[in-house]
Amino acid sequence: MKKFLLIVVLVLIITLSAGAETPEVRDNVIDIFDGHGSPMLFIDQESEEILYANDAAAEFYGYSKEELAEINIAGINVLSPEETEEEMAAAVREERNFFQFEHQLESGETRHVEVYSYPQVFEGREILLSIIHDVTPRVELAERNRQISNYFYTTLLIIILILLLFSFLYYKNYQRAKKRNKEIERLNKLRQTFIDADDSLVYLKDQNLKYLFVNDRVAEFYGKDKEEIIGIDDYQLSEPEFAEFVRKTDKEVQEKGELIRKEIKWRGKVYNSTKFPVKLLNGNYGIGAYIRDITEEYQNKQKLAIERNKYFQTLLSIGDAVMIVNNQRQVEMINNVAEKLTGWDQSDAEGKDYRSVLNLISAEEGKDFSNPVELAFATEETHELEDGAILIAKDGSKYFIDDTAAPIKDEDGKVKGVVVVFRDETASKEQKEKIEYLSYHDPMTGLYNRRFFEEELQRLNVARNLPISIIIGDLNGLKLTNDIFGHNAGDKLLLKATEAFKESCREDDIIARWGGDEFIILLPQTKRENAEKVVNRIKENFNKKKTIALSAGIAMGVSTKSSTEEDIIKLIDEAETEMYSKKTVSRTDNDLKHIENITNILDEKSSREEAHADRTAELAAKLAKKINLKEAEIKKIINTALYHDIGKVAVDEEILNKTTALSPKEYDEIKLHALTSYRILNYFSDTIDIAQYVLAHHERWDGKGYPKGLKEKEIPLAARIIAIVEAYEVMTSDNTYKQKSISKQEAVAELKRCAGSQFDPELVEDFIEVLNDN
Structure with missing residues (x-):
């Protein structure tokens, strides 16, 4: 502001001095001009010459004032002459009075200056009063500030550009990230959906x-x-x-x-x-x-495991052999039955070709048969093994088997293997053959049965086989043998008769068991006289057979068909009639032979039985006479005494001959002899009347005897007599059940003691009198 006021004052002074035209005024202006601290120049407007420079200008420019007065303004101004002239013209015209230039000092240094130029008239000349202000520091500072600003703005611009770039990149990245995040979010949602699902x-x-x-x-x-x-x-x-x-x-x-x-x-x-x-x-x-x-799955697996275990346990435990074969024709499993049949253990068989384990051949040599396992694989259907197949076991054993092979399919219906179920049919085949055999044979004797005989009778009943003879035989004593000695003895008797028939006939003759104890023989191309010879041979051969049985022989009848007109069935009737006729005629003789045979067998078993029977019969006869029985009754009592122990023929020989006391079981067996005696005697017409007496001879007066528990007069008189005399005979004779006999007196005392309990008391007194009389 001071500088501006000074310039204004100076301008006013120059203006006044120009009007005064006095030296004093000029001098005053010059003094002020020189004394001013700012460089000042008077420049001729027309010539652009520096007319005058103050001390500050000389100091600033590095020239002397005189040197400056000789220099054109263009000498210090870095502008071109044209530019200088133009700028001065602007100042003259007062279009502008403030300029910024670069002035060159005497040293060559260029300084930035602000020039205030005002057109004036000095000493009659038109000049420009130029006041120069060195603004180099400010300009430099401004330049530096400008540079700094430029740098800052450039940097800022760069930063902005970078920021814009980063913003753009960020935006792009943001967009991509946003897109990616959306994709991630979508994928996360999708993942979450999947995970939640x-x-x-x-x-x-x-x-x-x-x-x-x-x-x-x-x-x-x-x-x-x-x-x-x-x-x-x-x-x-x-x-x-x-x-x-x-x-x-x-x-x-x-x-x-x-x-x-x-x-x-x-x-x-x-x-x-x-x-x-x-x-x-x-x-x-x-x-x-x-x-x-996985609870449900676990439970299902458990159930499946149980079912599978049941399935395998079933396969392992069923009576049939089971083998499971996979698609590679390898054995996966065999059960215990299959192990036994094939001879292979599960551990050895597993993984082997099934054909080496299930080694099959045809029963008919050289015959091929279809393999049911391969058929099951090929057709996906169940197939059975042909009849007559044989399994060869690992040890070479052979078994007839029955076999079924069925495909094992998965859920898609594809065949995953074959299950083979087979069984040992050897026993069944043998049983079948046995059944076939039994359908035409008697199981006991092995002879043909009635069915076969009747079929053969029709087949052989042709003219070329005439004459045809038939023999029918009845085995005497079979029923009695069964009753006394049991069916084993009866069976042995049948077998002995069978042997006699076979030994006496030709191989082509048809021998059959016709009934229980009857046999029939069909003799093709055989005359009657030759058939009679066969009958005689049968009798001779049978009589040679040694048995414990009671048979007295075989009764046989013969008939012969000589022409085709004769009825073959009537031929059987004729032979049967002849056989029964002969049996009836010889019945009495046969009965006697049976009884004699039985007593002989008993005597052979126990030598004392005959003496015991005779002694008992003697004492019984005396007592019967003592009580004045009739002769016929006495005879029955004697026979009763003789046969009262005949049933002991069925008792084991060791028991009969035992020298020590009998065990309860042995005694029970001995007690059965009364019933056996009854059955034997009841079988024959000559002894049937004494059978009931023999049955009761071990009954007691007090009802504690056997087998019926009769008492007192319920017991037949003959049985009461036999009970007393047999007891006495046993006590007074050495027997197999005690060491020594007792005396007559001791035996009588025992009879008296048991009178009224075991024995009839009146008969005991009568028997004692008999003993005393003797």
Whole structure:
């Protein structure tokens, strides 16, 4: 502001001095001009010459004032002459009075100046009063500021450009990130959808075992929202017992650092747990888990395992042999029955070609047969083995077998193998042959049966076989033998008769068992006289057979067909009639032979039985006479005494001859002799009348005897007599049941003691009198 005022004053002075035209004024102007601290120049407007310069100008420009007065303004102005002239013209015209130039000093240095130029008239000349202000520091500062500003703005621009670039890139990245995030979000949602759709419990825990992520199933399992579960651990989420249960496997994964699969059970549920370490963003490891409820699957597997076990146990335990063959024709399994039949153990057979284990051939040498296993594979249907197949076992044994092969199919209906069920038909085949044999043979004797005989009779009843003779024979004493000695003895008798028939006939003759004790023989091309010879040979051969049986022989009848007109059936009737006629005629003789045969057998078993029977009969006769019985009654009593122990023929020989006391069981067997005696005597017409007396001879007067428990007069008189005299005879004779006999007096005392309990008391007194008389 001071500078501006000074310039204004100076301009006013110059203006006044120009009007005064006095030296004093001029001098005053010059003094002010020289004394001013700012460089000042008087410049001729026309010539652009510096007319005058003050001291400050000389000091500033480095020239002397005189030197400056000789210099054109263009000498210090860096502008071109044209530019200088133009600028001065502007100042003259007062279009502008402020200029900024670069002035060159005497040293060559260029300084920035502000020039205030005003057109004036001095000493009659038109000048420009130019006041120069060195603004180099300011300009330089401004330049520096400008440069700094430029640098700043350039930098700022660069920064802005960079920021714009980064913003653009950021925007692009943001867009990409946004897009990617949307894609990630979409994928996360998709993943979440998939994970939520999974029926498994899926979660992720951090290193502190707090939940970072859960799916819907986990939320449902705990009955909470997902947001409630995130960030908490199992102890905050569930009861301590379950939390500890879950924590245990989590810790195991953390400690081992590896995936762990387990099947775990909790309160009736079964879970398939898969847990594994997961590296988190912070570098730590959390726990990922897939836990699936497999309770139903587990139960189904259990049921399936049970069913499979039942299936295999059934296969292993069924009576038939079972083999399972896979598609490679290898044995997968054989059961115990198959092991026994084939001779192969399961461990040895497994993996072997089934044909080496199930080694089959045809029963007919050289005959091929279709393999049912291969047929089952080829046709996918069940096939059976042809008849007559033989299994060759590992040890070379052979078995007739029956075989069925059925395809094993999977869910898609594809054949995965074949199950072979086979059984040992050897016994069945033998049984079948046996049945076939028995259908035409008598099982006891092995002779043909009636059915076969009748079929053969019709087949052989042709003219070329005439004459045809038939022999019918009846085996005497078979029933009695069965009754006395049992059916084993009867069977032996039948077999002896069979031997006699076979030994006496030709191989082509048909010998058959016609009935229980009857036989029939068909003799093709045989005359009657030759048939009679066969009968005689049969009798001779039979009589040679030694048996314990009571047979007195074989009664036989013969008939012969000589022409085709004769009825072959009537031929049988004729032979049968002749046989029964001969049997009737010889019946009495046969009965006597039977009784004699039985007593002989008994005597052979026990030598004392005959003496015992005779002694008992003698004493019984005396007592019968003592009580004045008739002769006929006495005879019956004698016969009763003779045969009262005939039933002992069926008692074991060792028991009959035992020298020590009988055991209860042995005594029970001895007691049966009364009933056996009754049955024997009841069989024959000559002894049937005394059978009841023999049956009762061990009854007691007090009713405690056997076999019926009769008492007193219910017991037949003959039986009461035999009971007393037999007891006396046993006591007074050496026998097999005690060491020594007792005296007559001792025996009488025993009779008296037992009178009224075991024996008829009146008969005891009569018998004692008999003894005393003798």
